[in-house]
Amino acid sequence: xxxxxxxxxxxxxxxxxxxxxxxxxxxxxxxxxxxxxxxxxxxxxxxxxxxxxxxxxxxxxxxxxxxxxxxxxxxxxxxxxxxxxxxxxxxxxxxxxxxxxxxxxxxxxxxxxxxxxxxxxxxxxxxxxxxxxxxxxxxxxxxxxxxxxxxxxxxxxxxxxxxxxxxxxxxxxxxxxxxxxxxxxxxxxxxxxxxxxxxxxxxxxxxxxxxxxxxxxxxxxxxxxxxxxxxxxxxxxxxxxxxxxxxxxxxxxxxxxxxxxxxxxxxxxxxxxxxxxxxxxxxxxxxxxxxxxxxxxxxxxxxxxxxxxxxxxxxxxxxxxxxxxxxxxxxxxxxxxxxxxxxxxxxxxxxxxxxxxxxxxxxxxxxxxxxxxxxxxxxxxxxxxxxxxxxxxxxxxxxxxxxxxxxxxxxxxxxxxxxxxxxxxxxxxxxxxxxxxxxxxxxxxxxxxxxxxxxxxxxxxxxxxxxxxxxxxxxxxxxxxxxxxxxxxxxxxxxxxxxxxxxxxxxxxxxxxxxxxxxxxxxxxxxxxxxxxxxxxxxxxxxxxxxxxxxxxxxxxxxxxxxxxxxxxxxxxxxxxxxxxxxxxxxxxxxxxxxxxxxxxxxxxxxxxxxxxxxxxxxxxxxxxxxxxxxxxxxxxxxxxxxxxxxxxxxxxxxxxxxxxxxxxxxxxxxxxxxxxxxxxxxxxxxxxxxxxxxxxxxxxxxxxxxxxxxxxxxxxxxxxxxxxxxxxxxxxxxxxxxxxxxxxxxxxxxxxxxxxxxxxxxxxxxxxxxxxxxxxxxxxxxxxxxx
Amino acid sequence: xxxxxxxxxxxxxxxxxxxxxxxxxxxxxxxxxxxxxxxxxxxxxxxxxxxxxxxxxxxxxxxxxxxxxxxxxxxxxxxxxxxxxxxxxxxxxxxxxxxxxxxxxxxxxxxxxxxxxxxxxxxxxxxxxxxxxxxxxxxxxxxxxxxxxxxxxxxxxxxxxxxxxxxxxxxxxxxxxxxx
Numbered sequence: 001x002x003x004x005x006x007x008x009x010x011x012x013x014x015x016x017x018x019x020x021x022x023x024x025x026x027x028x029x030x031x032x033x034x035x036x037x038x039x040x041x042x043x044x045x046x047x048x049x050x051x052x053x054x055x056x057x058x059x060x061x062x063x064x065x066x067x068x069x070x071x072x073x074x075x076x077x078x079x080x081x082x083x084x085x086x087x088x089x090x091x092x093x094x095x096x097x098x099x100x101x102x103x104x105x106x107x108x109x110x111x112x113x114x115x116x117x118x119x120x121x122x123x124x125x126x127x128x129x130x131x132x133x134x135x136x137x138x139x140x141x142x143x144x145x146x147x148x149x150x151x152x153x154x155x156x157x158x159x160x161x162x163x164x165x166x167x168x169x170x171x172x173x174x175x176x177x178x179x180x181x182x183x184x185x186x187x188x189x190x191x192x193x194x195x196x197x198x199x200x201x202x203x204x205x206x207x208x209x210x211x212x213x214x215x216x217x218x219x220x221x222x223x224x225x226x227x228x229x230x231x232x233x234x235x236x237x238x239x240x241x242x243x244x245x246x247x248x249x250x251x252x253x254x255x256x257x258x259x260x261x262x263x264x265x266x267x268x269x270x271x272x273x274x275x276x277x278x279x280x281x282x283x284x285x286x287x288x289x290x291x292x293x294x295x296x297x298x299x300x301x302x303x304x305x306x307x308x309x310x311x312x313x314x315x316x317x318x319x320x321x322x323x324x325x326x327x328x329x330x331x332x333x334x335x336x337x338x339x340x341x342x343x344x345x346x347x348x349x350x351x352x353x354x355x356x357x358x359x360x361x362x363x364x365x366x367x368x369x370x371x372x373x374x375x376x377x378x379x380x381x382x383x384x385x386x387x388x389x390x391x392x393x394x395x396x397x398x399x400x401x402x403x404x405x406x407x408x409x410x411x412x413x414x415x416x417x418x419x420x421x422x423x424x425x426x427x428x429x430x431x432x433x434x435x436x437x438x439x440x441x442x443x444x445x446x447x448x449x450x451x452x453x454x455x456x457x458x459x460x461x462x463x464x465x466x467x468x469x470x471x472x473x474x475x476x477x478x479x480x481x482x483x484x485x486x487x488x489x490x491x492x493x494x495x496x497x498x499x500x501x502x503x504x505x506x507x508x509x510x511x512x513x514x515x516x517x518x519x520x521x522x523x524x525x526x527x528x529x530x531x532x533x534x535x536x537x538x539x540x541x542x543x544x545x546x547x548x549x550x551x552x553x554x555x556x557x558x559x560x561x562x563x564x565x566x567x568x569x570x571x572x573x574x575x576x577x578x579x580x581x582x583x584x585x586x587x588x589x590x591x592x593x594x595x596x597x598x599x600x601x602x603x604x605x606x607x608x609x610x611x612x613x614x615x616x617x618x619x620x621x622x623x624x625x626x627x628x629x630x631x632x633x634x635x636x637x638x639x640x641x642x643x644x645x646x647x648x649x650x651x652x653x654x655x656x657x658x659x660x661x662x663x664x665x666x667x668x669x670x671x672x673x674x675x676x677x678x679x680x681x682x683x684x685x686x687x688x689x690x691x692x693x694x695x696x697x698x699x700x701x702x703x704x705x706x707x708x709x710x711x712x713x714x715x716x717x718x719x720x721x722x723x724x725x726x727x728x729x730x731x732x733x734x735x736x737x738x739x740x741x742x743x744x745x746x747x748x749x750x751x752x753x754x755x756x757x758x759x760x761x762x763x764x765x766x767x768x769x770x771x772x773x774x775x776x777x778x779x780x781x782x783x784x785x786x787x788x
Numbered sequence: 789x790x791x792x793x794x795x796x797x798x799x800x801x802x803x804x805x806x807x808x809x810x811x812x813x814x815x816x817x818x819x820x821x822x823x824x825x826x827x828x829x830x831x832x833x834x835x836x837x838x839x840x841x842x843x844x845x846x847x848x849x850x851x852x853x854x855x856x857x858x859x860x861x862x863x864x865x866x867x868x869x870x871x872x873x874x875x876x877x878x879x880x881x882x883x884x885x886x887x888x889x890x891x892x893x894x895x896x897x898x899x900x901x902x903x904x905x906x907x908x909x910x911x912x913x914x915x916x917x918x919x920x921x922x923x924x925x926x927x928x929x930x931x932x933x934x935x936x937x938x939x940x941x942x943x944x945x946x947x948x949x950x951x952x953x954x955x956x957x958x959x960x961x962x963x964x965x966x967x968x
Contacts, residue, residue, distance in 0.1 A: 612962035623875040629861040
C-alpha cells in the first residue's frame with residue numbers, strides 16, 4: 001500500500017535530523033532507512049507498562065504548557081506587536097515541551113513544538129509578518145493539542161496533526177526554519193535577543209561602547225580630575241613623614257639649646273674664677289671649670305691607663321698685665337676677652353632661643369595649615385567623586401517606565417514599589433544596570449505573568465528598594481511571582497563590568513528577589529589592609545563578613561591567601577587571622593581565608609590595572625601615600641581561579657580545613673523543570689545504583705546543594721527562576737564543592753550553548769534524549785577519578 | 789669670575805654662600821657650553837652591572853635612575869624574572885630582574901641597588917640592576933634588522949635592544965594571565 005503521507009527528509013531542520021540520529025542510535029530504536037520507510041498514521045510511543053505513570057506525568061505537564069501557550073496567543077492577539085511578551089512565552093514553553101516529548105518518544109509533538117519555537121523566533125526578528133506568524137502559531141498549538149489528545153486517549157501518537165500543520169504552514173507561506181547555510185545556521189549566526197552570546201550582550205550594556213553617558217563634560221577630564229585630587233590626598237603620608245622629621249629636628253635643636261645653656265653656666269663660672277685668679281694674680285694652673293668636668297677628664301684618663309694631672313696653662317696672650325689690671329684711671333668696668341666671649345655666647349644662645357621659639361610657632365602654624373590642606377584635599381576628592389554619582393531615582397524611573405509599559409500590554413495590574421530613590425550611586429553603575437533590569441521586567445517577569453494568568457487574575461508586584469548598609473548600596477529587586485529563568489545570565493555582563501555581586505532568594509510571596517551589592521562609588525575602595533607573606537593587600541569590606549582568630553575547624557572550607565595568590569607559603573605563627581567571606585545567601589557554604597596579618601582599614605582610590613598586568617581575582621591596584629602599589633583582591637574570584645587551576649592540573653585543592661565528608665553512595669542531583677524528565681532520569685539512575693536528588697529549578701538546586709552534597713549535577717538549561725547558565729554563573733563565582741561534576745542535560749545542542757556551558761564550568765554536555773548507557777558512562781567517567 | 793680657573797680649595801672654603809652659588813652657576817653655565825660627547829653617528833650607553841656580566845642600555849630610553857623601592861608588589865602568574873609592580877609617577881609599572889631576564893636563570897638575583905625606568909613609545913618598565921657604571925658612546929644602531937633582545941657585544945658587555953626588550957617582556961607578562 002503506498003504511503004499516503006510520504007516523508008520528505010529535505011524538509012527536516014538540522015535539529016530534527018539530530019533528534020532522529022539520536023533515536024537511531026538507541027538500542028530500542030531499530031535503524032531504518034527513513035527515505036524508504038513509510039511512517040504509520042499513528043505511532044505508539046515506546047512506552048512500557050511500568051512507564052504508564054510517566055506518560056500521565058508527561059501528559060499533565062504538556063497540557064499545562066499548552067494552556068500557557070494558548071494564553072500567550074491571546075496576549076499576542078491583543079498586543080499586535082513583535083514586542084509582545086507572548087512571543088517569548090510561546091518560545092520558551094515550546095522549547096520545554098519539545099525536550100520532554102523527545103525524552104518520552106513523542107517525536108511528532110517534539111517536531112510541532114520545535115516548529116512553534118522556530119516560528120516564534122522568526123516573528124520576533126521580523127522574518128515572518130506578525131499576523132501571518134500568529135496564525136501559524138495558532139495552528140501549531142492546535143496541532144499540539146490534537147497530538148496530545150491522541151497520546152492520552154489512544155496511547156498512540158497521531159502524526160496527522162503534524163502533517164496538517166506542515167500543509168497549513170506551506171499554505172501560509174511560513175517556513176519554520178531559515179535557509180540553512182552550509183557552515184552555520186542562521187540561528188547561530190544571528191542570535192535572538194535572549195540568546196545573545198556574552199560578547200553581544202557586552203556590546204549592548206558595556207558603557208564604554210555605546211551606553212548613553214550623561215556626563216555633561218568629557219569623561220577623560222573627569223578621570224584626570226579624580227586622579228589629581230587623589231594624588232593630592234596621597235600627599236598626606238609624605239607630608240606627615242616630613243612633619244615628623246621636622247618635629248624630630250626641632251627636638252634635637254631644643255636639646256642642643258639646653259646643652260648650650262648648661263655650657264653657658266659653666267663658661268660663666270670659668271670666666272668668674274678666671275677673673276678672680278687674675279685679680280689675685282694666681283693664674284698658674286688651668287683647672288677644670290667644675291667638678292663634673294674634672295671627673296670626666298679623670299675617667300677618660302683612667303680609661304686610657306694614665307693618671308690625670310691638671311695641665312699648666314700658658315698665660316693667655318690677650319690677658320692684660322697685672323699692672324694694667326690694677327690701674328683703673330677712668331674707674332669704668334673692664335672686660336676681659338673671656339668676659340666678652342661669655343657675653344657673646346649668652347647673646348648667641350638667646351638668639352638661638354628666640355629662633356627656636358619662632359620655629360616652634362611656625363611649625364605649629366605649618367601643622368595647622370597642612371591639616372587644613374589635607375581636609376580640603378579630602379573634600380575636593382569627595383566632590384570630584386560625587387560628580388560621578390547620581391541618585392537611584394534615575395534607575396527607578398527607567399524601571400517604572402518598563403513596568404508601566406508591560407502592565408499596559410498585559411492588561412494586568414502590576415504595581416511598582418520603590419524606596420531609597422535619593423541614595424546616590426556611580427552613574428556608570430546605574431546605567432549598566434538599567435537595561436538588564438528592564439529586560440528582566442519585559443521578558444522574565446512577563447513570562448511569569450503569562451504562566452500565572454491562566455490560573456488567576458490577581459495583581460502582581462515588582463519592587464526596588466535601595467539601602468545603604470555601610471560603604472555599599474544594596475538593591476533589592478523583587479517579583480511577587482516566579483519568573484522565567486536566566487536572571488543571572490541577563491545580568492552577567494553588568495555584574496562583571498561593575499564588579500557587583502548578586503544573590504537570589506525566594507520571597508514570602510512565592511516569587512523571587514535579587515539582591516545586588518553595589519559599591520557607592522566605582523573608584524573608591526574601602527577595605528581591610530592585610531598582609532600575606534611580605535606583601536600588603538586590600539580586601540574590600542564587601543567581601544568580608546567577620547574576622548576570626550579562632551582555630552581552624554569551624555568553617556566549611558578554609559583557604560590560605562598566599563596559596564590562592566600562588567605566592568610562596570610562609571607559615572607565620574598559629575594565631576593568624578581568618579576572614580569569613582560574606583555569603584550572598586544563607587544556603588551558601590561558609591568560605592574562609594587565612595591571612596598573615598590584618599594591618600588595619602583603608603580607604604583609597606582603586607585604579608584599573610594596565611592591560612598587561614590584569615589578573616583574574618585582582619580587579620585593580622591602588623597606590624598608597626608612600627608610593628607603594630597595593631593589589632585590590634576579589635577573594636571569591638581568587639578561590640574560583642584556584643579551584644579551576646586545580647581542576648586543570650587534576651590536583652585536589654589544598655585547603656586548610658576541608659569540608660567534612662562522609663563515605664556515601666554516589667549522589668546525583670537532577671535539576672530540570674520537567675517532572676517527566678526528572679522521574680525518567682531518576683529511574684535510570686536508581687537502577688544503576690545512584691542515589692538521586694531532584695530539584696525543579698536552579699534556585700532549588702542551589703538552596704540544597706551544600707547540605708545534600710551531590711557528586712554530580714545533571715543540569716538543564718531552560719528553567720524558571722534560575723536557569724542552568726544562572727546556576728553555573730553562581731557556582732563558578734562561589735564554588736561549593738570543588739570536585740562536584742556538572743553535566744548539562746538539555747535539548748539545546750548548538751555549539752554556542754555547549755561553548756557557553758563549558759566556559760562557565762560544565763564538565764560535560766549531553767543532549768536530550770540521552771541514551772542510558774551514554775548517561776551512565778559519562779557519570780562513571782567523571783566520578784571515577786575522584787573515587788566515587 | 790677671576791677664580792673660576794684653578795680655584796684653590798682654601799678659596800672655596802672662604803666663599804660666602806652668595807659667592808659659592810655664583811661660582812656654582814658659572815660652572816654649570818660653562819659645562820653646558822661643552823660640545824656634546826656624541827655626534828650623529830654615535831649614541832650614548834649606560835653600563836649596568838649584573839652578577840653574570842655587564843650590559844649596555846641606550847641612554848635615550850632611560851627616564852630615571854632610582855634606588856629600588858623597599859616594597860615591590862608581587863603579582864601572581866608572572867614570569868620568574870618579573871619582580872613585581874612599583875608606582876612611578878603615579879602609575880603602576882612592572883619591574884623585572886634584568887639579570888634573570890637576560891641570562892634566563894632562576895637563581896636568586898644579586899642585590900639590586902638601582903632601578904632604571906625605561907620607556908619606549910607607550911611602554912614603561914623598571915629594570916633592576918646590581919649597579920650602574922660609566923657611560924660610553926657607541927655607533928648608532930639600525931633598529932630595523934633587529935630580532936634579538938641582545939643585539940651584540942661591546943668588549944665584554946651585552947648591548948640590549950630596549951624597544952624589543954620592552955615589547956617581549958610585556959607580552960610575556962600579559963601571557964601569564966592567560967595561563968592563570
